[in-house]
Amino acid sequence: MAIKIWVDDKREAPEGFFHFDTVAETMFMLGALLSEESHKLKPVPILLDIDDDAGECAHDNGGYERIIQNLGHPWAEKFFARTPLLVHFHSKNSQTTKYMRTIVEATPWMEEVKGGWEYVEPKEAK
Secondary structure (H helix, E strand, O other): OOEEEEEOOOOOOOOOOEEEOOHHHHHHHHHHHOOOHHHHOOOOOEEEEEOOOOHHHHHOOOOOHHHHHHHOOHHHHHHHOOOOEEEEEOOOOOHHHHHHHHHHHHOOOEEEOOOOOOOOOOOOOO
């Protein structure tokens, strides 16, 4: 069992994923999962499936790269000592994805999942 988090402003989340559009929502959820209280529970892997572009949701604490930057910060290490963090990028190979990938590769408590889950086509713009 794992906690699956889908971060995307256009694509619907696959079944079984929590879906967040903004950086603030995602960080709030991750903060709750990584709180001191949660460490009293059995550790559960976190699967973070993330897009490269926050689109119109970027007004809320910036683009999705902010999530990876925050999770790659040294303060996060103590929280991930017991909780595996797996990251999958479900977007095309943009500059932002490449930047986020360098953070994941340099961070011992994050691991990129290549191949990942089934790709979901973006919703049509309204």
